[in-house]
Amino acid sequence: MSFLSVGKTDAAKLYNGTIETAPKGSLRIRKVWVVHTKNIFIPYASEEALSLFTEAHLTKSQYINI
Numbered sequence: 001m002s003f004l005s006v007g008k009t010d011a012a013k014l015y016n017g018t019i020e021t022a023p024k025g026s027l028r029i030r031k032v033w034v035v036h037t038k039n040i041f042i043p044y045a046s047e048e049a050l051s052l053f054t055e056a057h058l059t060k061s062q063y064i065n066i
Contacts, residue, residue: 014029044052053063 014033053066058066
C-alpha cells in the first residue's frame with residue numbers, strides 16, 4: 001500500500017506479483033528489479049544542463065530535437 005500512496009503503481013504491481021508467484025518467479029523478478037533500480041537517472045541542475053549543451057557543440061536542429 002505504501003507504493004500506491006506514493007504513486008508508484010508499477011512497483012505495487014510488481015510487489016503483488018512477487019507475492020502471488022512461486023518462489024523461483026519471485027527471485028527472477030527481484031533480480032530484474034535490482035538491475036532496474038540501478039539505472040535511475042538523476043536530473044541535471046540548470047547550470048549543469050546549460051554547460052552540457054554548450055560544450056556539446058550541437059547544431060540548431062540537434063538542439064531542437066533534444
